[in-house]
Amino acid sequence: KNQVEQSPQSLIILEGKNCTLQCNYTVSPFSNLRWYKQDTGRGPVSLTIMTFSENTKSNGRYTATLDADTKQSSLHITASQLSDSASYICVVSAYGGNNDMRFGAGTRLTVKP
Amino acid sequence: EAGVTQFPSHSVIEKGQTVTLRCDPISGHDNLYWYRRVMGKEIKFLLHFVKESKQDESGMPNNRFLAERTGGTYSTLKVQPAELEDSGVYFCASSPDPQAPYGYTFGSGTRLTVV
DSSP states (O other): OOSEEEEOSEEEEETTOOEEEEEEEOOSSEEEEEEEEEOTTSOOEEEEEEETTOOEEEETTEEEEEETTTTEEEEEEOSOOGGGOEEEEEEEEESSOGGGEEEOOOEEEEEEO | OOOOEEEOSEEEEOTTOOEEEEEEOOTTOOEEEEEEEOTTSOEEEEEEEETTEEEEOTTOOSTTEEEEOGGGSOEEEEESSOOGGGOEEEEEEEESSTTOTTOOEEOOOEEEEEO
């Protein structure tokens, strides 16, 4: 079982709508959590990074939250645009260096006009 | 600045053949990582170079995989002989230090298909 579980697996929304993606993890001891956006045929691009003491981080229309007690994170996208169509990957690092990063399988978001 | 460059972008080879993937990191980034995503699965770590030295190769699946980074610049990942289960997307990433605040810069990946 993967130590980072994401839901939903895929999501289709209309342009202009908001959506929230979920990430649950069991990685321990926790170091940081990152959300990446991966466009088709491209490599992942970092959106946000949060450490244990941070519970929210924004990057434009993207807002990530973290509850380290329940080991849950969410990525909220506001006023979606067609260009938001991509896979969103949750990555959790354990202490011991970044080689201990655990990737979720991603949520495939499709924004339709 | 130029990003992380990987080539080829796609490779289709027959089982038993050899393939070499190349990654050019961002200039000056000492840390270089290889990852792999098998279809339907999550991205998984393969190995980590610091300059020309292998810092961690615990993710390498077996001895058919050989990674090198001569001179601490670009890196190659050779698969010999390739098997069907080696199919997937191979990503390279680089960072100036392992604790880079926004993580690494990834390349666009090489999609390897073994038939």
